[in-house]
Amino acid sequence: MKVHFIAIGGSVMHQLAIALKHKGYEVSGSDDEVFEPASSNLAAEELLPAQMGWHPGLITKDIDAVILGMHAKADNPELQRAMELGLKIYSFPEYIFHESRDKKRIVVGGSHGKTTTTSMIMHVLRQLHCDFDYLVGARVEGFAQSVNITHAPVIVCEGDEYPASVIEKRPKFHFLYPHVAIITGIAWDHINVFPTFDFYLEQFVLFIQKIEKGGLLIYNETDPVLRQLVNDHQRSDIRYQPYGVPVHTISDGQTKVTIENSSGLLQVFGNHNLMNLHAAYYACKEMGIAAPDFVQAIGSFTGAAKRLELVTSNEHTRVYRDFAHAPSKVKATIEAVKQQYPNRKLLAVLELHTFSSLNEKFMQEYQGAMDKADQAVVFYSKHALALKRMPDLPVDKVQQGFAKPGLLVLNDRAALEQWLKEQAYQDATLLFMSSGNYDGLDMLTFAKQITE
Template sequence: MNIHFISIGGSVMHQLAIALKRKGYQITGSDDEIFEPALSNLKSEGLLPAETGWFPDRVHAGLNAVILGMHARIDNPELQRARELDLPIYSFPEYIYQESRGKKRVAVGGSHGKTTTTAMIMHALRGAGQPFDYLVGARLQGFDQSVNITDAPVIVCEADEYPASAIEKRPKFHFLFPQVAILTGIAWDHINVFPTFEIYLEQFRIFIGMIEKGGILIYNDTDPVLVQVVEETRRDDLRYQPYGVLPHTIADGRTTVTIDGATTEVTVFGNHNLLNMHAAWLACKELGLDAGTFARHIADFTGAARRLELLARSEGTIAYRDFAHAPSKVKATIEAVRQQYPGRRLLAVLELHTYSSLNEAFLDEYSGALDAADAAAVFFSKHALELKRLPDLPLAVVKEGFARPDLDVINERPALEAWLERADLEGAVLLLMSSGNYDGLDLGALQQRIAGA
């Protein structure tokens, strides 16, 4: 196979390019900018373009496929050339389906918990020695790639609802056609793509309609919105498996779960993770694992990068960072930490970094999201607003959206650093939540401060 990537430097695009190269395909690609870690990863595999930019002559009649990344615009000259030559053009998820037609496909969808649930399935399957392909949206311990394509009989996919490409605006998870599907929950997000909640809901109804006949939908029945969508969309040619929080106990900051009679202590914690774990178990059961095997291997699962990741610990202080940014994710993460450490003060810092979170019309969705914290701050940078071409966001509007009078709202990094410096961390859990990097905040200095405390 001879394949060309338009926007080969994308975070998952370059991973797919590497995976296909390792499979023995001939791979070329272009991009107008390539940053780390994609730059080093492509270079080490001999796939880094000699120069950046778009070169229509790299697109020729001998190609079997062109894969188009989200970064590419509709007027991209290489895309135009591919269309002139009538070449097969695929978005990332469309091509994943082409490579997995003969496989058993597991797709993990939902507004939250997709990465962690996918990672749990992967971790258990690897521990059990079961071969599988995968695509996942984060770095996972023990996996050198976030995409792997081989001749394995199974593929496990994180399946998100964002548009597939510049020319294919339908959500990515509409192109996977799984036999085993998971829906973790529904909470409105991506308002730049789905301007109303009803439009957002419709994407999940369509996803259910695209599960293969005879397949199974594993869904979180603690989410009333999701339950309603399932009931409204129910098909008589599917099996349905609801799930809830796994039976568990918490003692001295340690969580023990019971999975179909198999009991084990686990590293991850919080109801949202115990929901994810239950969904992962049910998927692994469909793939032939028994409860004892799953429990044995899930015991040492430490989580995906930046999902309740332990940042620092001392005798008096524990600090975590988490990818939480949408309202439902923020609430679930705070509740998890509160439940795990009931005797400690909880200090929460949330960065507004996504288009939705920085949009004044969306802020009311965060009402009460930080209430479980003893002290809380919300940070956003003016630079993030500029990048997303959004108007200035008044601090008072943010405070009103969260409906917390004592909330500290900060829009300058030095002021955030000062807030953290003043914070009394003794006997506390500090929780940092963001899909960004707090405008370049030096987390190393914070780690050193806690370690030396």
């Protein structure tokens, strides 16, 4: 099998390239720029392109599959050449399905919690020595890669609603055809792609329609929008499993969960993580895993990278970072930390970094998202706006949107650094939330300084 990647340097694209090489395929690829860690990872496997740029001469008739990355444009010369030769061109998710046609497919969709829920299923299956493939959007402890394709009978996939490629605008999760589907919740996101909430909702209706006959839909019944959507689009040829927050207790900052009379301590916390865990349990149950085994295995799960991740701590101070950026994610993360440490002051710092979060018209979606924080800061950089070619975002519009009394809005990194240095961290939790890097702020060094 001969496979060529156009835009091989993508965060998951390069992982798939490595996985296919390990499977024994002949793999090549190209890109106009490759950053770390993809550069080192590809170099170690002798897959790093010898020259940057696009080279139509690499596209030959004997290539069995061309895999097109999101970074590639429609006029890419390698893509044009592949089309001229009539080669089979796949988006990333189309190729994942191509490789998993004969596998049992578990797909986790939803506006939030996808990565964590997928990671939980992966962790339990690995702990119980099950043979499976996977696709997940972050680094997971105990897994060398974020993509693995072998001859395993099962694949666990994080199902993204973002478009598959420049020539295939349908959402990625529409191509995976699950036997077991999870929807964690629905909250409008990616407004640059889905300009209306109804259009966004429609993508989940279509996802439900893609479930294989006889399959199972596991859905969050505490989400009123999702619950209504499921009720309105019932299928008689699939099964349904609602879930919510499982029985649990919190004592001295530690959570114990109970699943079907089996109890165990967790290393993660918060209602959103408990619901993710509950969804993961039902997926594992479908795989024949019993509740006692699941509870024991999930007890050692520490979370996916940057998902409510403990950066550092001492007796009086804890610092977390989270990938949260959409309103529902921000709200859930803040409420989780406050619930876990109710007697500690919570300082929450949110960076607006995505197209949606930097859009003035989207600000009202954040109303109430930071209410549980004792001190709240919203940061966004002028540099990020310029890179995305977006108009200025007025400070007063951000304050109006969040409607949080005392909210501090900053758009200068030096001002954010100064604010952080001026705060008292005795008996406090500092929470960083972003899909960016705070315009280059060295958050990790600062966290160590205030805890050492």
